[in-house]
Amino acid sequence: MKFLSIFDVIGPNMIGPSSSHTAGACSMALLACKMCPEPVRKVVFTLYGSFSKTYHGHGTDRALLGGILGFHTDDARIRDAFEWAEKMGVEYEFVIDEETKTDxxxxADMDITGVNGYRLSVRGESIGGGKIKIVRINGIDVEFTGEYSTLIVRQIDKPGVVAHITQCLSKEEVNIAFMRLFREDKGATAFTVVESDEQIPEEILAEIQKNEHVQDLMLVQM
Incomplete structure (x- = not known):
């Protein structure tokens, strides 16, 4: 059984009105922003379910955009996210999808283009009390919360890649809280997601990158 603390019920420090539709939306977009290795130039948000119906009234649109701009849930600039996006040169678009059924x-899907052309697609869920999950990256199902320092490795699903990653982590004495492999298909694109309750040394990225089957790395520090 999962127990809720009083902080889960009340929600985080936030610009309201809703912990799920505002704070959670901001948090998932902020995490997607941190996953992008270059500043965001453009983002297309696709909203599903209740997000697609209440995004104006609950400020979900401003919260998502604020998160992409790097604003935290209690940042007063969220109220003026549209104006800040214009000042910061970030293009945005909201697409409403009331037909697709999601879990x-x-x-929300966040399709991001960086200033140098880096492309990243992230799906997030706001699961209540301001908490979120990232459940898809570039079309591949994953699952992590962003509550820990998180290393995301995109790789080809080949023998020895995961062992290489764990060896690099062990060498740097990284204490692993969770480690999971998500793959498209056998031998296809896969993601290894490593969560640690301490900061992951950035030097580890170069070591992991030495494996020929590693395609990309994202590091989100908490």
Missing amino acids: HPNT
């Missing part, structure tokens, strides 16, 4: 009603 959770508070779901």
Whole structure:
């Protein structure tokens, strides 16, 4: 059984009105922003379920955009996110999808283009009390919360890649809280997601990158 603390019920420090539709939306977009290795130039948000119906009234649109701009849930600039996006040169678009069924009603896709052309697609869910999950990256199902320092390795699903990653982590004495492999298909694109309750040394990225089957790395520090 999962127990809720009083902080889960009340939600985080936030610009309201809703912990699920505002704070959670901001948090998932902020995490997607941190996953992009270059500043964001453009983002297309696709809103599903309740997000698609209440995004104006609950400020979900401003919260998502604020998160992409790097604002935290209690940042007063969220109220003026549209104006800040214009000042910061970030293009944005909201697409409403009321037909597609998703696993959770508070779901959004964030298709990001960086200033140098880096492309990243992230699906997030706001699961209540301001908490979120990332459940898809570039079309591949994953699952992590962003509550830990997180290393995301995109790789080809080949023998020895995961062992190489764990050896690099062990060498740097990284204490692993969770480690999971998500793959498209056998031998196809896969993601290894490593969560640690301490900061992951950035030097580890160069070591992991030495494996020929590693395609990309994202590091989100908490």
